[in-house]
Amino acid sequence: MTVTTPLQPTDRTSLRRSKERAASDREVLHDVLREGMFCHLGVIVGGDPVVLPTAYGIDLDKGPDGTLYLHGSVAARSVVAAPRQTICVTVTHADGLVLARSAFHHSVNYRSAVIFGTPRVVTDPDEKLHGLNVIVDHLVPGRSKGSRPPNRKELAKTSVLALSLTEASVKTRAGQANDDEEDLDLPYWTGVIPLRVVADEPVNKDDCDLLVPAHVRTRASLLGAPS
Amino acid sequence: MTVTTPLQPTDRTSLRRSKERAASDREVLHDVLREGMFCHLGVIVGGDPVVLPTAYGIDLDKGPDGTLYLHGSVAARSVVAAPRQTICVTVTHADGLVLARSAFHHSVNYRSAVIFGTPRVVTDPDEKLHGLNVIVDHLVPGRSKGSRPPNRKELAKTSVLALSLTEASVKTRAGQANDDEEDLDLPYWTGVIPLRVVADEPVNKDDCDLLVPAHVRTRASLLGAPS
Structure with missing residues (x-):
């Protein structure tokens, strides 16, 4: 089963600006998450926000809206702090540099998913192994069967966190620059440098x-x- | 003048884990920031961490340790909230997928810079224009001279934030997997998929x-x- 319920905007995920860029479409969210390799995890540690790059994986059949899995050392501050709070997981694809005739209208083509929620520490041994397989197979599909599975000692050293995809938003920009009418005749090149x-x-x-x-x-x- | 003072670890930036990966070298920090195109900004909004991708630029001659510039709409919640708190700016390069013989030792080659601090709202008109030029020239060197400069109305719509590079850490991983001795004869391929x-x-x-x-x-x- 693939989850196809629409995104449910909350105060955190309803975009105040550039609403035309908010694709309220769970399929777009899933595409952004499927195609991404790494996320940036935001977690409050000692009162301050900390943003760390990390691997992730998704299982769209787990839970009502799908689940994102994270993992880390049981000793990592961010991993210890995360299940006690709302965290933010952001996955970004930078698709191109958008060069306008005016400096002001320069922009970036991108696709970005932002997920909020309080992650659950995965304690069930089967789900824990499943979560780790999801992460390794997300980075390299098929890799969990192409490597030695984790043993008991390794599992004990690793925390797996499960975050529901319920509260999520996705924002995209594509195409060329939005030049102002009065700038159209200026002698400046305008176009896109595609990135991948x-x-x-x-x-x-x-x-x-x-x-x-x-x-x-x-x-x-x-x-x-x-x- | 290029800043060459060593990184000054604080409680937030001194790495508790994998200290061997903490390159306490300001030059590495500068390289990571110079080569990066986008950052992920972490800011607390309404009590929760929010992680947003955004452009940035750096001026290593500004301030004792160099300055990172961010910009955004004057109406953006993250931009309004940032100068009232400690924020976190993270720049990440993903250099490769590291496939070990064991699932546990899979890793990622990366270079990541994390900067903490309370940003200053740039109010001086000259520095504001300078900060915007630094950002556009960071993405495309020479572009500020290859496009129409911002006018008064555009400047009024834009906030520029200046963040000192004083409190920063940089973490890198390179090379092949660290397989366990007892796994060396397992029939699993091990190597790196380089990314760029x-x-x-x-x-x-x-x-x-x-x-x-x-x-x-x-x-x-x-x-x-x-x-």
Whole structure:
């Protein structure tokens, strides 16, 4: 089952500005999350906001609106603090630099998902292993079966957090610059520099003489490896 | 003058974990910030952390440790809230997916800078214009001279925030996986999938028949456009 309920804006996720950019469409949210590799986790530690890059994975069949999984060391301050508060998880794709005729109208083409909620610490051993597999398979589909599963000691060192995708917003910008009418004849170039993330050829570790497996090759090609 | 004083760890920026990854080197911080295009701004709004992607620029000659400039609409909640609190600005480069023989040792090669501080609202008109130029030139060097400067009305709509680079940390990981001794003979591939951001060919806006200027071409080639 794929969750297709509409996004439910709350005060935090209803965008006050640029509402035309708020795509109230859960499918767009899922696409942004599926395509992203890393998120930035915002958590309050000692009274101050802390923003840390980290891996994530999603299971759209878990819970009423789908679940985002995070993991970290059981000793990490951010991981300890997160389940006691509302956290913010942001996934951003930078798609292009938008150069307008005026400095003011310069912009960025992007897709960004923001999720708020209080994460649940995953204590059930099956879900914990599932969450970790979701994260590793998110980065490289098929990788959980292409590596040794975590053992009991490793599981004990790792916390897995589950965050519902219920309270989320997604914001996108695409296309060219919005120049002012009176600027259209100015002698300044206007256009877009497209951006994307690519993978280069996978590099074997020195002590590994195995061929690069299909799931790794597929991941690299999904990322649009340059020719 | 380029600032070369060492990073001064505080409780927030001294890393409790993986200290070997904390490169206490201001030059590394500057490289990460110079090479980055966007940051994730963490700010507390209504009691909760909010993480938003945004553009930034740096002036290493401004203030004792250099200054990071942010901008936004004067009406944006995050921009209004920021000068009344400690904010967190994080710039991340994802350099590669690190695939270990065990799921547990999977990792990411990255470079990440985290800056804490209370930003100053820039009120001086000259510095405000300077800050905006720094941001646009950070994204595309030379662009502030290749576009119409902001007029009074545009400046009035825009807030510029200045954040000192004093309280900062930088964390990096590079290289291959750290497999456990007992996993070395497992039949799983281990290696790195290198990642990078590239620019594709700049795209003129429909109503612009000017040639792509040198500063735009240079920006695209700096990003390592794929051949």
